[in-house]
């Protein structure tokens with residue numbers, strides 16, 4: 244039964260997509276609420292530098308060293324951004340826009356100079372191809388398990404532990420940074436931890452799905468979930484659910500239309516966002532329209 | 545709706561129990577003591593050479609024009625911004641050691657009211673410090689939050705999402721969040737901004753009750769007309785401390801002019817320095833007030849620049 248699961252290519256692809264989706268949505272929810280979802284874009288570009296540097300130092304193309312390297316590069320991005328913003332000469336989002344292209348281009352430059360003949364190339368880094376996750380497997384307890392499934396499973400579990408354990412702290416730090424700091428909950432440190440996890444998730448996701456789908460999973464499912472609930476824990480849950488559903492539906496649609504699986508998964512997250520926007524029980528257009536009409540009727544009566 | 549005598553007694557009990565032994569070793573003469581405080585943003589000082597003494601058991605207004613540094617002063621006292629220089633103690637101890645005894649209400653505009661959370665949940669946040677890292681609020685905490693919501697008359701809104709509240713209701717929720725902290729010193733940043741007269745009276749009454757229970761209440765306030773009827777201690781701030789002391793000594797035309805500079809035009813023909821029309825919930829000093837007043841020294845009028 245389990246063997247059949249691991250042998251099934253569609254199951255592997257969908258499961259990997261779902262795990263990337265869950266891992267990304269969990270951190271994404273807090274980034275979206277904090278208004279820093281652009282950072283996931285910045286991070287997923289600048290960690291190219293981290294990937295290349297770690298490869299040059301250790302020769303590792305993936306695995307735990309790469310995750311740590313990515314986390315550090317992600318933090319460097321944010322640190323430089325905040326340093327730049329703290330001078331008061333540029334706004335925060337402009338600072339992001341200044342920092343990550345620099346780091347990214349250094350990364351690409353190094354890649355071109357030193358790593359031309361190695362497996363890492365810009366195309367895989369940016370786009371990845373979830374359709375090939377089953378090619379790269381490791382044996383585990385007698386099963387051939389795709390490498391990406393393992394690393395994404397680990398990241399999803401890590402992120403889940405993080406947001407569960409620190410749910411209350413993350414909530415307060417995101418909602419009211421000043422009170423969080425006053426109560427001693429170190430919101431700055433929490434935020435850096437969140438970004439370190441985002442970076443590690445990004446690097447783990449690159450092999451499997453590429454940066455574009457990763458960014459879509461960070462931003463879109465939480466944004467859709469935001470429209471259908473006003474409880475934070477439900478937002479986390481719905482975001483993860485939407486990511487999982489997008490993974491299923493994206494695979495199905497891609498096979499049907501014979502197009503890129505990753506691209507279709509990203510499209511599906513967008514579709515769910517539109518659905519939430521239209522049909523959300525409280526903030527959806529239709530619900531709001533109905534409420535307005537009812538109010539108008541009540542006034543007319 | 546407002547604090548009942550029994551709940552007031554209970555609050556005093558909590559405060560006494562919560563007071564750490566260390567506070568008694570160091571003289572806790574002043575609720576808030578600030579020395580030589582300078583704070584700069586990007587090399588531009590927004591607070592300069594601040595000396596501040598607030599005795600315990602007063603209701604103190606911090607008043608000054610926009611950009612005077614009122615919010616920054618509170619943030620510096622609570623360690624939220626790093627001062628360039630200065631020394632700050634609350635009840636004789638650095639803030640980090642008295643965190644549990646301090647309640648804080650930030651300016652309402654500093655949080656995102658579209659955040660997916662409920663009124664009751666926001667009030668519970670005031671207890672996170674007592675709950676500590678990793679643990680979740682339990683039944684006791686939820687009940688405390690409900691009690692505080694009742695005190696501010698918001699119990700019927702407990703399950704609402706916070707954006708579906710009026711500005712005044714949001715302010716009440718913030719006040720309830722500070723009440724659950726059961727602190728000895730409260731800092732409130734413009735708690736009466738954008739609220740109607742009824743809400744303002746309710747807020748003042750609650751703050752007055754805290755003061756009467758021996759707490760120190762420090763409020764950033766922007767309405768000069770009501771300063772004298774609401775408060776018994778006054779700090780006039782404009783980058784520097786212009787004057788501080790009992791409100792009746794400090795609230796003078798000269799001091800106000802020094803604080804507001806040219807912007808005071810509207811005050812010139814006003815009746816702002818006449819005796820307050822009605823005592824209101826006003827400045828009846830709390831127990832031990834006179835004794836403590838000595839500690840803060842005579843009212844200090846800073847050298848006019």
Ligand SMILES: Nc1ncnc2c1ncn2[C@@H]1O[C@H](COP(=O)(O)OP(=O)(O)OP(=O)(O)O)[C@@H](O)[C@H]1O
Nearest residue numbers: 331585586590608609610611612613614615616617
């Ligand atoms: N994060 C910041 N970065 C840069 N400058 C700041 C920052 N926060 C405040 N300032 C500046 O510091 C000065 C004091 O600000 P502060 O918010 O303390 O004033 P305030 O007295 O509370 O004003 P208001 O009545 O408008 O609330 C202002 O000139 C403001 O522009």
Ligand SMILES: [Mg+2]
Nearest residue numbers: 614615616651
């Ligand atoms: Mg302010």
